[in-house]
Amino acid sequence: MVETAEHGPHEAGLPEEDESERVREWWEAHGSRFDPELCYDKGHVHSLGRWVDELATAPPQVFPIILGDLTTWTGQDFGSERPEAFEKWRAFWADNAARFPDGKRYYWGHPV
Structure with a gap:
């Protein structure tokens, strides 16, 4: 177990010793x-549409993470400026949702 002066073992971002069990x-x-x-994503069947929806209310530190994931999964990049990026993703999703069925994994727009 690793501990630091500022953090206990779990606060330091290290896995619990019994985590695997x-x-x-x-x-x-x-x-x-x-x-x-x-x-699955967060216990639910994965949905790119859910990620697009989350952009509307994502905190500033989470917004670019979702954008990066959407870009990697779809191959699309609509920039990083709010609210323009959200509006472009919403329009993309309205036109392309059928190409990305829920529960599947994609890389640059192709199923993997």
């Missing part, structure tokens, strides 16, 4: 509710 137990209890053929 905790995750295994959680997965045994909850894993049956997940379809192994689908991709």
Whole structure:
């Protein structure tokens, strides 16, 4: 276990010593509710549309992270200025949602 003068072991961003056991137990209890053929994000079937929606209320430090993820997944880049980027992503999604079914993983606009 690593500790610093300012932080205990968990506050320093290090995994808990028993994390692997905790995750295994959680997965045994909850894993049956997940379809192994689908991709998940925050416990829900992944949806690029949800990411687009999150842009509307994302805090300033999270906004560029979502933009980067959307760009990597779709291959599109609409800049980083609010609210212009959000409006362009919303229009893109309205025209292209059918190309990106929920629960699938994409890289530069192609399923992987």
